[in-house]
Amino acid sequence: MAAYTSIPGSCPVDSASLKQEACIRTTELNEGSSSTSSIDEKEDPFTIQSVLYATGENQGDDDLDADSPQEVIDHSSLLPIPSPPHKHYYGFVGHLADLDPTLPVRTYWHLMDTYNPIFQMDLGMKYPRVFVGSREMVNEMADDSRFIKFTHRLHQEMRAVFGNGLFSAESTSKAWKKAHRLLVPALGDWETRPIGLSKMFDDMQDIATQLVQKWDRYGPDHEIELIGDMSRLTFDTIGLCAYGYRFNQFYSEQPHHFETELKEAIIESGRRANRPDVLNRWWYYKDEEHRQENIVKIRGLCESIIQERIDNPKPDANDLLNVMIHGIDKETGEKLGFDNVCYQIPTLLGGGYETTSSTLSFLYYFLCDTPQALHKAQAEVDEVIGDKVLTYDMLPNLKYLDACIKETLRMQHPVSLLTRFSTKDTVIGGKYFIRKGQMVSGIWRHFHRDKNAWGEDADVYRPERMLDAEFQKMPPNAWKPYGDGLRACIGRGKLTYNRYSRYALY
Structure with a gap:
């Protein structure tokens, strides 16, 4: 019989099944052992987060800055990057046949456990793909003079869904720059942005209250399907706060058709990016037909949302839709345009809702699994909120709860890989040669648990390490929950406040 852990005042949570299901949906399993084999082999490894943040295509020298200054490298002092032996077909297909077909990133986790802090695999690219698991090497990857982010085949496939939205557009394109300049101030700095969290807070509470009421109606003995x-x-929170649209999923046992269509389109795009073109064209053509049908439906709802706002303006609405329709880019003096707004709607929904829901699910898991942290979080909520109604002004006082969320993101990040490409021949870790144009991926599961950065208890859930004094002592890039650079998560501020306001309500 499954062991259930109950949060006082709420419904019981099956912590064992919760962790297993959440790990599959986030392609992230951090149990500190080989217990990853317990995942149901029939589960689909492609989830929205794993697809949106996976990287798998070669970028050759022609894609990089040919004028990048080259380092003078003494190869006599370098070590070869470890590489696992080929297990299938005598290495004729590299390591492709060695990847776990149900969850490829699981192969990377196991190999990093063996070769930490670095190894490489031949995955059919121009150069072997390098994986790193130490904070020091990830810190080197953050050096923009040596490593950069690139769009690749995944982004190309995603353009069928997201067009020139923020995720799939080239960073150098006019459309991306214009949208970035308009949307980042609206989602980034809570002190200076035109759309304040305080103005969105009522809408956030509206959706959260629907969930609380649902749980209350079921009673304390009901098993919660948390994820x-x-x-x-x-999904409903982003829909209402960003676009003024109600998906009303708490009034139905089935997900809204738009969520299903968006999820299916994203997942199939990820599959296409990881399959040879010949298979996509001749073997999986029915899957592509279904993807195109979903894209048409996605586009139709997005157009109706925008047209409704144009026909019935809401000048006082504090949402992103007003910014995207009426906002004027100061640099170009232009608006985004109807098509671009259409693409931004599924982009922000697809990129934001499952990463946030996964983090909330893991937060519940870790708190149920760590009673002392749960009791501290509950005591803080009781002290700050008590029997009053939660307000925006209370959120900054929930410091321990904020630490719990940060520790959850460290222990169980909803994304698997942080990938960049080298702009020139360089050396990483002081002794490993990286070629110009070579792909290097940091494995969140490992560099977020690097004992050289986090101490011997790096595999232990301990929110206290995220409190101000101890957290400020951490070396650079020890904690990188939102990526980095221009293409880092632009909604990180909203997501953070969203997460711990949700838990405080429950």
Whole structure:
């Protein structure tokens, strides 16, 4: 019989099944052992987060700055990057046949456990793909003079869904720059942005209250399907706060058709990016037909949302839709345009709702699994909120709860890989040669648990390490929950406040 852990005042949570299901949906399993084999082999490894943040295509020298100054490298002092032996077909297909077909990133985790802090695999690219698991090497990857982010085949496939939205557009394109300049101030700095969290807060509470009422109606003995409810919560919250649109998923047992269509389109795009073109064209053509049908439906709803706002303006609405329709880019003096706004709607929904829902699910898991942290979080909520109604002004006082969320993102990041490309021949870790144009991926599961940065208890859930004094002592890039650079998560501020306001309510 499954062991259930109950949060006082809420419904019981099956912590064992919760962790297993959440790990599959986020392609992130951090149990500190080989227990990853317990995942159901029939589960689909492609989830929205794993697809949106996976990287898998070669970028040759022609794609990089040919004028990048080259380092003078003494190869006599370098070590070869470890590489696992080929297990299938005598290495004729490199390591492709060695990847776990149900969850490829699981192969990377196991290999990093063996070769930490670095190894490489032949995955059919021009150069072997390098994986790193130490904070020091990830810190080197953050050096923009040596490593950069690139769009690749995944982004190309995603353009069928997201067009020139923020995720799939080239960073150098006019459309991307214009949208970035308009949307980052609206989502980034809470002190200076035109759309304040305080103005969105009532809408956030509206959706969260629907979830609380649902749980209350079921009673304390009902088993919560937490991950599904967290997905409904975050999808509906983004829909209402960003676009003034109600998906009303708490009034139905089935997900909204738009969520299903968006998820299916994203997942199939990820699959296409990881399959040879010949298979996509001749073997999986029915899957592509279904993807195109979903894209048409996605586009139709997005157009109707925008047209409704144009026909019935809401000048006082504090949402992103007003910014995207009426906002004027100061640099070009232009608006985004109807098509671009259409692409931004699924982009922000697809990129934001499952990463947030996964983090909330893992937060519940770790708190249920760590009673002392749960009791501290509950005591803080009781002290700050008590029997009053949660308000925006209370959120900054929930410091321990904020630490719990940060520690959750460290222990169980909803994304698997942080990938960049080298702009020139260089050396990483002081002794490993990286060629110009070579792909290097940091494995979040490992560099977020690097004992050289976090101490011997790096595999232990301990929110106290995220409190001000101790957290400020951490070396650079020890904690990188939102990526880096221009293409880092632009909604990180909203997501953070969203997460711990949700838990405080429950």
